[in-house]
Amino acid sequence: MESKVLKIASLCLTAAIVITIPFICYYDALNRRLQAGQEEEKGQMSDLQMLEYNTEQAREADLGQQLCLELPEGLGADEAVIENDYVKQLITVQIPRVGGDYFEEHPLLGRSNHINDLYMANGRIEITMDAVYEPQCTVEDGCLYLDFLRPQDIYDKVVVIDAGHGGGAPGAIKQGVMEKDINLAIVMRLKELLDNNDRNIGVYYTRTEDVNPTFEQRAQLGAKAGANLFISIHSNSIEDGLTSAFNGTEVMYDEQKSEEGCSSKRLAQICLEEATAAMGSKNNGVKYGSSIYIIRNSEVPAALLEVGFMTNQQELDKLTSQEYQEKAAQGVYNAICRALDEGF
Numbered sequence: 001m002e003s004k005v006l007k008i009a010s011l012c013l014t015a016a017i018v019i020t021i022p023f024i025c026y027y028d029a030l031n032r033r034l035q036a037g038q039e040e041e042k043g044q045m046s047d048l049q050m051l052e053y054n055t056e057q058a059r060e061a062d063l064g065q066q067l068c069l070e071l072p073e074g075l076g077a078d079e080a081v082i083e084n085d086y087v088k089q090l091i092t093v094q095i096p097r098v099g100g101d102y103f104e105e106h107p108l109l110g111r112s113n114h115i116n117d118l119y120m121a122n123g124r125i126e127i128t129m130d131a132v133y134e135p136q137c138t139v140e141d142g143c144l145y146l147d148f149l150r151p152q153d154i155y156d157k158v159v160v161i162d163a164g165h166g167g168g169a170p171g172a173i174k175q176g177v178m179e180k181d182i183n184l185a186i187v188m189r190l191k192e193l194l195d196n197n198d199r200n201i202g203v204y205y206t207r208t209e210d211v212n213p214t215f216e217q218r219a220q221l222g223a224k225a226g227a228n229l230f231i232s233i234h235s236n237s238i239e240d241g242l243t244s245a246f247n248g249t250e251v252m253y254d255e256q257k258s259e260e261g262c263s264s265k266r267l268a269q270i271c272l273e274e275a276t277a278a279m280g281s282k283n284n285g286v287k288y289g290s291s292i293y294i295i296r297n298s299e300v301p302a303a304l305l306e307v308g309f310m311t312n313q314q315e316l317d318k319l320t321s322q323e324y325q326e327k328a329a330q331g332v333y334n335a336i337c338r339a340l341d342e343g344f
């Protein structure tokens, strides 16, 4: 009796094994095929898709609108270098002393609805945002957390300042003096005033060095930063470029936008009054400027200040002097304060 039971049991067991093994083999092969497919799919993913994929896989990481990266052991909280090129809306995070495959083993996790593009390699993360954001970095339990704040979350008012021309685009050149250098010198003096002001104003510059952002980058920065106003600084020349008696200050705005109240025209008037008062220059009035790309394409109130004429000998001498550049900067600074007081 017992041996019969044993016989039946062993037969059943054999049958079970015979039936199960092909299934196991089949599922194993299927699984491997699926995994290979997934690997292949992952290989084709962009870094931004990988971020989504990895965040989806790590379901326990409930990060909300922030990014999170595990830092290499022993790396100090302040050693990760974060830079913000807000003209390009490009935020970079550089993690020192990590190998090429670091991000494969320690994937970036998290979400942001405002990332246009992501690139990761050799310890460097490049995040292209859809607008200007200020990255806020915190380090907790060996992880670096990145939050993205809008300028409006930080500042009461936001201003964009554009130094005309730059880099390979010098603007007018008179007696070896390049317009781009005068414009930048005035903007850098203005920056000193704005850096030391006690209002909570966020200021974004299209350039603070001898570079030439595109017209599109300049014109868009106002909207990208959510700015209350945009001021571009230039130095004038008469059309034929010859030295003449013609001198003075003028400000251009987009005459085709029929805004009321805090309009580009009103901003231009304020800039003109304050600049001519500070510099003691001749008031040449506000002028139509819709033919100029950055004026026409600005989505925020915009004024383009032509500080003085490089084609006038006396004014050119003044424009290259530190004293007059400081006066011009003071004029623009006063204009910004007055415009913001008026409700821009």
Ligand SMILES: [Zn+2]
Binding pocket: 164, 165, 171, 172, 179, 234, 235
């Ligand atoms: Zn110019």
